[in-house]
Amino acid sequence: MTMMMHVPGAEALDRSSSLSTLEVFALTQRFDRPTLVIDPAIVARNYAELKAGLGRADIHYAVKANPAREIVAALIALGSHFDAASRGEIELCLSLGARPSTISFGNTVKKAGDIAFAHAAGVRLFAVDAPEELAKIAEHAPGAQVYVRLLVTESQADWPLSRKFGCDRPTALALMAEARALGLDPVGISFHVGSQTRRSGMWAAALDEMAGVWTAARAAGHELSLVNIGGGFPAFYGEAIEAAEDYAASVVGMVEARFPGATRIMAEPGRGLVGNAGVIACEVVLVSRKSATDLNRWVYLDIGKFSGLAETIDEAIRYQFVTPRDGDPVGPCILAGPSCDSADVLYEKRPMMLPATLKAGDKVLIRNAGAYTSSYSSVGFNGFPPLAVVAI
Structure with missing residues (x-):
């Protein structure tokens, strides 16, 4: 201390x-x-405002943004879900009382042992963007739900997250088919428009891009139900930003219009919460x-x-x-x-x-x-x- x-x-x-x-x-x-x-009380207030705007979407706090135990504990008490990038983040959430069913293993680069640990602990939702990663999940988390992370090329964020994570449309469709062949459940897609996307309107081009993959996947017979819209919700650094509730409501409205059949929406705010x-x-x-x-x-x-x-x-x-x-x-x-x-x-x-x-x-x-x-x-x-x- x-x-x-x-x-x-x-x-x-x-x-x-x-x-x-x-x-x-x-x-x-x-x-x-x-x-x-x-101040965890500010986090709680931010959570309430985002939740009001996001409506039926589940908030999965991106633990990597700030893993302070006081923050994670406050969010658990509010009913938040969690996006974990590592075994350590999963252990942190579980140690503070988070239910395994509320944790998504959102990193697309995972050690086989960490996949096995997460599955044994009760985590059932995993991100993937490559065939080799899919094979690891099939071996060490049999029967798990997977969502395919897509490349975003239309980012207007201050901190873009392109190239390192995600795959293109043909690869995504192939991964969904392979997941079924391996006994996994390909439930949806995920993407990230980039951290600190200052205006909700900046999401439109990326959402259009992602909706094309969603439509193609469903046309190919994949009964997708989950859209994970990732993060991007901004914090104030001197340039005006929209009120959190208004921003979130605007984004969800665009998502609802573009992803028919999506019965579950996930959002992974980090910066916008803390x-x-x-x-x-x-x-x-x-x-x-x-x-x-x-x-x-x-x-x-x-x-x-x-x-x-x-x-x-x-x-x-x-x-x-x-x-x-x-x-x-x-x-x-x-x-x-x-x-x-x-x-x-x-x-x-x-x-x-x-x-x-x-x-x-x-x-x-x-x-x-x-x-x-x-x-x-x-x-x-x-x-x-x-x-x-x-x-x-």
Whole structure:
């Protein structure tokens, strides 16, 4: 557990008109290393809003987004289902009381032993996108239900997930036929439009693409009933997004119109459930310039790509920052992490505008950092400790 104590005089940092309760808490505590502070109550509120919009669709929380026990436990209590990417995530969910029937093994790249473990534990729903994976499931999870993950080429997401996962239409149809021959139950398809798909309208082209495969499969005699629409539900990073309920309702409406015969719809939100439920408290380590004529300052934080901010790769996710000097004149800066790896630069192509008065020792908050931060943090690259997590 990270050491935590009250910071004398920190009340001066409480700009209550612009800070959330979570952010005020993070500012008024002292941590001995970069720390993600999470609020499960915000996750519960997000779940309720998404569920209201998704209607009959089952929410399978993408555990990889944030595997904090407090978050998983809160979602179990709300009746959530779960998308697990590994044996470890399945074990986590089961240890907290999730029913095996609510867990989908959604990774298409699984060890044979992990498939056998999941099946023995009662998990019956598995993703597949290749013949060899199908053979492993048939051998180690006989009789299981499988859904075929499809390639998405029409993604408008900030963090696309194309190429590594999924297969094309001919391969998908062949896998469905082979699944039946192997004694498995090919119940449907899955896809992922890409993480942080900021507007619901951005789903339309991908859904059209996927609906073509669905229609072809049913025409070929496959009695599909399940559509797994994956994730893509966005969090707020400074650009306006639709209200969660409205966004989800819009997506489900498009799905209902395109997939006749789908009696079951699954959604796998991760970022949309936990993104705004976490804030990272960190610290400025150094402010410098490379020369007297350098136009940009370099601001180094005690957290970087390897300690939780991996999604700054290609500056895809642009976090917002709170500092004790907000209100002072601002200027551009290149933001970087503390490690000795030159790749550990967060924002350089589009420098961040931060107070010109920032200096070493200043506490900084990274807003809406509840998703894909603690789960991306290394165990100790360069000897820096992994990102700590505190729940309020």
